[in-house]
Amino acid sequence: MLSRLTYCSAKTEVEIKEILGGNGVSENLNNLGLQIGRKVQIVKTDHTQGKLTLSLTGNEISLGNELASKILVETNEIIETSLNMTKVGDVVEVTKILAIGDIRFRLLDMGLVRGVKLNILRFAPLGDPLEVLINGFNLSMRMSEAKNIKVKILEFGKIEKNRKWKFGW
Amino acid sequence: MPGSNEILVALAGNPNSGKTSLFNKLVGANQKVGNWSGVTVEKYEGSTNHRGFNIKVIDLPGTYSLTTYSPEEIVARKFLVEIQPDVVINVVDSSNLERNLFLTTQLIDIQANLIVALNMYDEVEDHKTKIDVDQLEKLIGAHMIPTSTVNGLGISSILAHIVDLFTGAISVRKNKLVFSDKIETIIENLVSVLETEKEITSQYFSRWLAIKLLVNDKDVYNIVRKYPVWIKVNSILSKAIQQSKTEFDSDPEMMIKEERHSFIRGAIKETVKYAPRVKKSTTEIIDGILINRITGLPIFAFFMWAIFQITFTLGEYPMLWLESYFSWLGNIAVQFIPEGVVQSIVVDGIIAGVGGVLGFLPNIMILFISLAFLEGTGYMARAAFVVDKIMHKVGLHGKSFIPMITGFGCSVPAFMATRTLKNESDRITTLMIIPFMSCGAKFPVYVLIAGTFFDRSDAGNVLFGIYLLGVAIALLSAKLLKTAFFKGESEPFVMELPPYRMPSVKILFFQMWFKAQMYLRKAGTIILFASILIWFVSNYPKSIQITEEYSNKISTVELAEDFSSDSKEELIGNLRTEEASKQLEVSAVGVIGKLIEPLVQPLGFDWRLGISLVSGIAAKEIVVSTMGTLYSLGDSDENSTALREKLLAIGSYNIPVALSFMVFVLLYIPCFAASIVFHREAGKIKWTFLYIFYTMTVAWIMSFATYNIASLFL
Numbered sequence: 001m002l003s004r005l006t007y008c009s010a011k012t013e014v015e016i017k018e019i020l021g022g023n024g025v026s027e028n029l030n031n032l033g034l035q036i037g038r039k040v041q042i043v044k045t046d047h048t049q050g051k052l053t054l055s056l057t058g059n060e061i062s063l064g065n066e067l068a069s070k071i072l073v074e075t076n077e078i079i080e081t082s083l084n085m086t087k088v089g090d091v092v093e094v095t096k097i098l099a100i101g102d103i104r105f106r107l108l109d110m111g112l113v114r115g116v117k118l119n120i121l122r123f124a125p126l127g128d129p130l131e132v133l134i135n136g137f138n139l140s141m142r143m144s145e146a147k148n149i150k151v152k153i154l155e156f157g158k159i160e161k162n163r164k165w166k167f168g169w
Numbered sequence: 170m171p172g173s174n175e176i177l178v179a180l181a182g183n184p185n186s187g188k189t190s191l192f193n194k195l196v197g198a199n200q201k202v203g204n205w206s207g208v209t210v211e212k213y214e215g216s217t218n219h220r221g222f223n224i225k226v227i228d229l230p231g232t233y234s235l236t237t238y239s240p241e242e243i244v245a246r247k248f249l250v251e252i253q254p255d256v257v258i259n260v261v262d263s264s265n266l267e268r269n270l271f272l273t274t275q276l277i278d279i280q281a282n283l284i285v286a287l288n289m290y291d292e293v294e295d296h297k298t299k300i301d302v303d304q305l306e307k308l309i310g311a312h313m314i315p316t317s318t319v320n321g322l323g324i325s326s327i328l329a330h331i332v333d334l335f336t337g338a339i340s341v342r343k344n345k346l347v348f349s350d351k352i353e354t355i356i357e358n359l360v361s362v363l364e365t366e367k368e369i370t371s372q373y374f375s376r377w378l379a380i381k382l383l384v385n386d387k388d389v390y391n392i393v394r395k396y397p398v399w400i401k402v403n404s405i406l407s408k409a410i411q412q413s414k415t416e417f418d419s420d421p422e423m424m425i426k427e428e429r430h431s432f433i434r435g436a437i438k439e440t441v442k443y444a445p446r447v448k449k450s451t452t453e454i455i456d457g458i459l460i461n462r463i464t465g466l467p468i469f470a471f472f473m474w475a476i477f478q479i480t481f482t483l484g485e486y487p488m489l490w491l492e493s494y495f496s497w498l499g500n501i502a503v504q505f506i507p508e509g510v511v512q513s514i515v516v517d518g519i520i521a522g523v524g525g526v527l528g529f530l531p532n533i534m535i536l537f538i539s540l541a542f543l544e545g546t547g548y549m550a551r552a553a554f555v556v557d558k559i560m561h562k563v564g565l566h567g568k569s570f571i572p573m574i575t576g577f578g579c580s581v582p583a584f585m586a587t588r589t590l591k592n593e594s595d596r597i598t599t600l601m602i603i604p605f606m607s608c609g610a611k612f613p614v615y616v617l618i619a620g621t622f623f624d625r626s627d628a629g630n631v632l633f634g635i636y637l638l639g640v641a642i643a644l645l646s647a648k649l650l651k652t653a654f655f656k657g658e659s660e661p662f663v664m665e666l667p668p669y670r671m672p673s674v675k676i677l678f679f680q681m682w683f684k685a686q687m688y689l690r691k692a693g694t695i696i697l698f699a700s701i702l703i704w705f706v707s708n709y710p711k712s713i714q715i716t717e718e719y720s721n722k723i724s725t726v727e728l729a730e731d732f733s734s735d736s737k738e739e740l741i742g743n744l745r746t747e748e749a750s751k752q753l754e755v756s757a758v759g760v761i762g763k764l765i766e767p768l769v770q771p772l773g774f775d776w777r778l779g780i781s782l783v784s785g786i787a788a789k790e791i792v793v794s795t796m797g798t799l800y801s802l803g804d805s806d807e808n809s810t811a812l813r814e815k816l817l818a819i820g821s822y823n824i825p826v827a828l829s830f831m832v833f834v835l836l837y838i839p840c841f842a843a844s845i846v847f848h849r850e851a852g853k854i855k856w857t858f859l860y861i862f863y864t865m866t867v868a869w870i871m872s873f874a875t876y877n878i879a880s881l882f883l
Contacts (some may be wrong), residue, residue, distance in 0.1 A: 111430060114423070114427055125461075126559065135268055141662055
């Protein structure tokens with residue numbers, strides 16, 4: 001299935017299908033040898049440092065997650081992401097709710113059930129909380145609450161993060 | 170109840186569904202606000218007449234569902250299930266049917282006599298959305314009436330339907346939401362077990378209980394658990410949970426809620442035709458500016474600054490007007506009442522007291538109308554959204570920010586503003602730390618002390634440092650209190666960001682007026698009583714010796730022949746001030762001040778500073794004037810050079826003392842009025858005790874530290 005590079009696990013092989021972002025990003029990645037059609041191996045992932053290591057044609061390169069998240073790859077793995085890992089512009093479908101207690105009641109009552117579609121609208125200026133469009137209204141929640149919602153990405157947001165002066169959507 | 174001509178109607182619906190506007194349209198000015206017993210949730214009730222029937226309307230708090238985990242949901246559910254009003258009007262935001270109808274299906278479950286008001290219908294028409302109301306009625310199973318408080322659509326129809334439903338002219342549509350076979354089987358099993366217990370079925374609908382048991386409703390569990398049938402019920406529930414895990418990798422609660430949502434979605438698909446969305450909605454455009462990554466925080470800071478300015482600068486004018494009105498009253502009293510105890514009690518006790526109470530009113534009213542405006546437009550949710558990350562780091566909620574900022578002006582409205590925090594632990598924590606946001610009344614004290622002991626450039630920095638210290642202590646305290654008393658009880662942030670709307674000015678005024686009334690009724694009376702009490706302890710006991718001594722001295726001056734009347738006046742004035750100072754020393758306040766001297770000595774204070782601090786418990790503004798009196802200087806304020814010189818002249822007062830004094834004033838218990846409002850908002854006496862203990866302890870420790878550390882370096 002199609003997935004962001006950053007969602008894949010270590011020791012898997014993936015094929016680069018698309019690069020999200022403007023020309024600058026494409027050029028950057030192309031110069032590193034990461035082009036559409038290339039197959040790469042993910043050597044290891046480092047979530048604390050926010051980077052991953054790839055191997056292609058014998059060389060190893062290290063990529064920060066910000067850049068790596070713009071690479072869409074085809075993988076045999078079944079990818080299950082959580083809501084807090086999505087990007088602005090993504091359209092996702094909820095697959096599982098792992099939250100328990102009051103938060104669970106709240107989420108279910110607001111319509112966050114399995115199968116519901118969400119549009120990721122934005123992240124707050126400080127990065128947390130996030131805002132989604134669900135069933136025609138806008139819902140916000142903390143990243144820690146979003147972590148407990150597993151989703152399947154239906155469409156990848158093509159919006160570049162550092163768009164200047166576009167009314168951020 | 171049927172038979173009489175009194176109809177009890179409850180309004181239930183999501184927040185932001187226009188329920189309050191509909192309530193106002195139905196009852197107009199015939200309304201009053203109180204409190205639901207035991208919780209800090211406001212209760213709005215009103216009445217109206219239609220066709221000879223007296224209709225009493227209760228506006229229930231806005232809820233997304235009837236699950237009981239927030240005070241609002243508990244209040245609403247309790248009222249609907251236990252009181253069982255004659256008619257329930259479910260106010261629905263017609264542009265948001267999917268989420269709103271979730272509550273509707275639950276209301277149908279409890280077999281309420283339901284009328285659904287498809288509210289904000291004008292927006293539906295604006296968006297060119299088409300709703301087949303007849304078909305929707307049939308599918309969902311309830312009467313539906315399009316309404317709009319903007320153009321008056323449907324209001325009279327609602328009233329007519331209320332009466333008709335009550336008299337039986339029309340009947341409730343008996344449609345119930347039918348779940349999938351698997352769920353229905355489990356429900357049937359539970360219902361047959363529950364029906365064997367007559368006591369339960371006489372009070373509650375068994376189908377509703379069954380559904381609630383399956384969705385893990387705590388309250389219903391507690392009800393059924395008391396009966397012997399619980400054993401059978403529990404085994405059915407456990408089996409159901411097992412089954413759904415193995416067969417569907419889910420649980421009954423999830424399945425029921427999913428089925429509810431898909432039922433609603435199906436009904437909407439059949440009956441609602443949305444016009445294609447051509448351009449961005451106004452809300453999207455505004456949000457693009459107000460909460461985008463770059464401008465979000467600065468804009469938020471601007472709005473906070475604006476509220477603050479409006480409240481305290483605009484509030485200046487009515488405050489000054491009130492002040493002058495009361496001093497005019499005081500002068501009249503002095504003229505008409507002969508000098509003595511009565512005059513003193515009327516002027517210094519009652520008039521000063523009432524003046525003090527009413528003095529808060531302009532600030533409260535302006536603050537609340539600003540907050541109501543921000544809340545009504547929908548910006549409040551955005552504000553919490555923007556600032557939540559910082560607040561959450563110390564265990565607070567995004568919504569804590571505004572009450573805290575308000576605290577910089579005055580604690581009284583700040584305490585009242587914590588009502589927006591639904592979760593008790595968030596609310597109590599915020600209440601406890603507001604006092605550390607240095608209030609406006611403390612400012613003159615800082616100006617006096619910093620201005621006296623530091624030169625101009627340093628004084629400004631010292632002042633800033635004090636305010637910063639307050640904020641730091643507030644944030645640290647939040648963390649401390651949360652871990653000590655409220656481990657892991659944060660309110661989920663899951664929150665709707667409603668579309669921007671223009672709130673009705675009439676409603677804003679009503680809400681502000683009710684808050685003002687509440688303040689006057691509850692806090693006002695006690696503050697007045699407290700003011701008289703404080704007057705009493707500041708003036709008594711009086712020493713007859715001193716009175717006689719000064720009376721003689723004054724007569725001597727009056728009778729002396731070799732003084733001009735001007736210099737006589739001056740001398741007498743000085744004598745009177747000296748007398749006041751000595752009397753203050755022997756009054757109850759003074760005695761207390763001297764008694765606590767050993768306690769404040771380690772902080773560098775002497776008995777005069779001690780008394781000034783004690784007087785500050787009554788009201789912080791009094792600290793400076795008390796100091797003026799104690800140093801025998803008559804009418805002094807913070808800019809008085811005489812007072813400054815006097816302070817500098819006292820050998821034991823130096824910079825460490827100055828710093829330590831300001832720190833103490835910053836942190837110790839707020840004024841009496843604020844404490845009373847705190848108690849009312851916190852609700853339980855144990856919080857008030859904690860608040861007193863905590864502020865005093867923190868003040869003492871920080872003051873002690875400041876004095877001793879400063880003494881080492883300066």
